Amino acid sequence: MFRTMILIASLALAGGSLPASAATKAAQHATAPAHVVHVIVIDKMQYGPMPTDVHAGDIIEWVNHDIFEHSATARDGRFDVDLKPGATVRMTTVAGTTAFFCKFHPGMTGTLVVK
Amino acid sequence: MNKPLFAIAVALGIASVAAVHAQAPAAVSRAPAINDAQIANIVYTADQIDITAAKQALKKSRNEDVRAFAKEMVRDHAAVNAQALTLVKKLDVTPENNPTSESLSKGAAAELKKLAVLKGAAYDKAYVDNEVAYHKTVNAALSGTLIPAAQNAQLKSLLETGLKLFQEHQMHAEHLARQLH
Incomplete structure (x- = not known):
């Protein structure tokens, strides 16, 4: 040192x-603390379990295992991630609790909590 | 309910009754009333019908919400059909024509003709109303007949995912119908 x-x-x-x-x-x-990568899998028309202990600056990796196009769209406009079939997309988080949905299939919903 | 839809409902109803017969204890040695090859054909036909109706909507409608819905129908139903075709190839199953798929096609052709003469808001309303009714009918057939009758696990899984997808479509169509009325 x-x-x-x-x-x-x-x-x-x-x-x-x-x-x-x-x-x-x-x-x-x-x-700087290491930024952790949290994976959220979309399969069979639903978002998988939400990661816990997510901190601002961590990475969310959205993985679409479905044969359909989906999105992860924040209701407050904070993020809008398009996910083609089979796609993997990463985004950096900011602190807060965000409800999100799939803009193509609005019945698909989730809530991401970032500390 | 209009005539083509009634025909579809009757056809799917017949399949449903047949499936119930197949599940009866006395029918242990009997082949299922509807087999996987027939189910694959019904699903493919039902998807194709909705794609054709959506393509007609994209030619006729100027309403942005209706067009967005139609694009979603083309994209999602084409994805299901691509998966269904991959699956039938993998399973070495040849989709079999059957009274239900034939009736579906007949009813859909009549509906397309009826919609073809409509214009503007009248067309949009009729198209979306038909989408609500069509998805309701197909979803009832999937949950009541096709999914219980499917023997192959992969086909069953595809049908189950398809049901979730089509329920989303039904909700979307119902939401759109409320906007247009």
Whole structure:
């Protein structure tokens, strides 16, 4: 850690923009919590179980196993993900509780809770 | 209920009665009144009918909501039929024509003719009303006759998913009908 700090300090003193930027990224890597990927599977005209313990910044991976086109459309307009048959689409979450539905099959509904 | 729909209902009703007979204890050694090849044919025919009606709607209707519904019908029913064709190939089953599928086709042809002469709002209303009635009839046949009679597990699963899908379509059509009335 001490060595890394010295390295970052010397790079900063050197004034090079590229090394400074690299150092920033390195520091972020060292401190930022890892973003977890949560998978939600759509199959047989329904959304699978909702993931628990989702935090803002985590990734939701929507996987459409159906032969039909679906969507995950937030009622408050926060997200609108189109899911062609067999598609996998990722989105980054923001905090809040969001009710969503399939805009092609509105009987399909779910609620995503992000802390 | 209009005449073509009545014919479809009667045809599906006959299938339903036959299926009930097949399930009776006395009929243990008898073949099911409706087999998987016939079921596949009925489902394919029913899907094809709705696709044809939707294509007619896309030619005739200028109502954006009706057109969006028709596009959904083409997309979803084509997906079911593609899956049904893959399945019959895999199972090496040849879809068999039968009185129910024949009656469905006959009734649908008459309905298309009737809709063809209508225009504007009158057409939109008649098309959507027919979609409500058609999906109700097909859903009743699926849940009451075709799903219980299906022997192959994959076919049964496809029919069950199809039923959920068509129930969605029925709800969508009912919602649209309320808007148009």
